[in-house]
Amino acid sequence: MAPPVENARNAWISVANGVVGIALTQTVFNGVVKTLRSYEASVLAGSGVVWTALLAIPILGEWLEWRQVAAIAVVLFGVLLAQRRPEERAAD
Secondary structure, eight states: OOOOOOSHHHHHHHHHIIIIIIIIHHHHHHHHHHHSOHHHHHHHHHTHHHHHHHHHHHHHOOOOOHHHHHHHHHHHHHHHHHHOOOOOOOOO
């Protein structure tokens, strides 16, 4: 059983999450998969936890602690490392 929705604001947040957080995100992700390699798309999807934390600021009025900011930096650094490709060497 789903928890009760207490007011209209909470109902709109749930609707926005369904439309933006799920439908729009999946549509964009499906378009991205057509242009990126599978491992790149996987890395992009893995960074979704960062956006969840960042969206908590305007939606819930929360603020990130320094540890959360540091964790976001580590995740984004990992995403950048995964995108790095070795240089091609010219054939002699």
